[in-house]
Amino acid sequence: MIGVSPAFFFSLFSTDFTPQDYIEGISRLQALGFDAYQLEIYHQSSLHTWEDQAATVASHAQRKGLQASQFVAHFLLESTADSESLVSDVGLQEMERVCSLLSHFPECAIITLPLAPFTIAEDEEISSEDYRLLWQRLKSKLLKFEAIVHASKRKMAVEIVPGSLMGSTEGYMRMARETGIFPIGYNFDTGHAHSSKENLPLIPSKIGNLIYGTHLKDNFGTENLALAPGEGSIPWKQTLAQLKLSGYAGSYDLEIVCQNPNEVEQTYRKAKAYVEGMMKEITKEAYI
Numbered sequence: 616m617i618g619v620s621p622a623f624f625f626s627l628f629s630t631d632f633t634p635q636d637y638i639e640g641i642s643r644l645q646a647l648g649f650d651a652y653q654l655e656i657y658h659q660s661s662l663h664t665w666e667d668q669a670a671t672v673a674s675h676a677q678r679k680g681l682q683a684s685q686f687v688a689h690f691l692l693e694s695t696a697d698s699e700s701l702v703s704d705v706g707l708q709e710m711e712r713v714c715s716l717l718s719h720f721p722e723c724a725i726i727t728l729p730l731a732p733f734t735i736a737e738d739e740e741i742s743s744e745d746y747r748l749l750w751q752r753l754k755s756k757l758l759k760f761e762a763i764v765h766a767s768k769r770k771m772a773v774e775i776v777p778g779s780l781m782g783s784t785e786g787y788m789r790m791a792r793e794t795g796i797f798p799i800g801y802n803f804d805t806g807h808a809h810s811s812k813e814n815l816p817l818i819p820s821k822i823g824n825l826i827y828g829t830h831l832k833d834n835f836g837t838e839n840l841a842l843a844p845g846e847g848s849i850p851w852k853q854t855l856a857q858l859k860l861s862g863y864a865g866s867y868d869l870e871i872v873c874q875n876p877n878e879v880e881q882t883y884r885k886a887k888a889y890v891e892g893m894m895k896e897i898t899k900e901a902y903i
Contacts, residue, residue, distance in 0.1 A: 617887055618651025618684050619644060620830050620870035622841060626879045630657045634668035638675045647884055651684040651866040652676070653828075654723065659690040662709065666716045673719040684866035685725035685802070685828045686717055687774070694756065695780065696731040698739065701752040710760055714767035725827045725865075726764050726771050727802045728757075732778030753780050754790055761798050772800035772827040777811045777839050784808065784818055791825070800827030803858070806870065809849050810839040816853040819861035826863050830870035831890065841872040843886040844893075855890070856897045867894075 628636040644652055656665055676683065694706030717723050735741060757773065764771040775781050791797035801822050808815055819826060833847030834840035844851055869886050873879045
């Protein structure tokens with residue numbers, strides 16, 4: 616499947632998008648030939664509206680033949696943003712509400728939690744022991760979120776935003792080792808990883824079957840941009856080939872931020888053709 620991240624919707628309608636905007640966007644996606652879309656609540660103030668109208672969005676998407684590949688809990692960024700948030704219950708009740716509204720989307724098996732860039736207050740002093748405690752608190756908070764998601768019979772993934780306390784896929788793997796059987800997956804955001812100087816083709820080998828979803832975007836490795844695949848310096852052929860080799864069977868979801876709403880459909884159409892063409896090349900070479 617090839618789908619889109621919530622960037623498709625906020626490029627069209629701004630981050631103040633509504634469930635009704637999603638309905639319009641889903642119709643446009645069907646016309647463009649996409650298979651999937653990602654749900655998102657960007658602002659916490661929108662949660663109640665989505666609870667009221669989720670069934671309407673789900674019914675429309677079903678009629679159009681599109682599947683929700685994951686839910687991105689963007690509005691819960693603050694739950695991992697600083698020392699205070701890590702020791703609080705911020706976001707836990709809201710995650711329960713997310714799980715409840717997703718009952719209207721039975722195909723949506725993944726909830727992704729973006730990890731916020733970690734903020735250190737001007738007067739805050741963090742010793743090596745303080746850092747160790749912060750790490751343990753992050754791990755504890757994430758496992759609390761995962762328990763809520765697991766109870767709803769779904770799986771949770773993290774999206775590692777540059778500057779977050781987890782830091783990188785190395786941080787993710789460290790947490791997995793420390794936890795033993797790590798129940799939290801990884802959302803492969805190529806733009807975040809590239810701008811964090813990670814070696815993208817190695818990530819699927821490193822993470823393996825814990826890659827639960829994708830945000831496919833490009834940049835030049837110096838700034839956390841969300842360009843169309845092929846417009847930056849990511850080695851797409853190697854990255855996608857390794858992703859396929861890892862056994863990933865989920866949706867390949869484009870995440871492109873367009874400044875001009877009038878350019879969104881053309882940009883996503885072109886990017887879809889680019890990724891499809893790359894995947895055909897990879898499949899063809901595998902049989903040579």
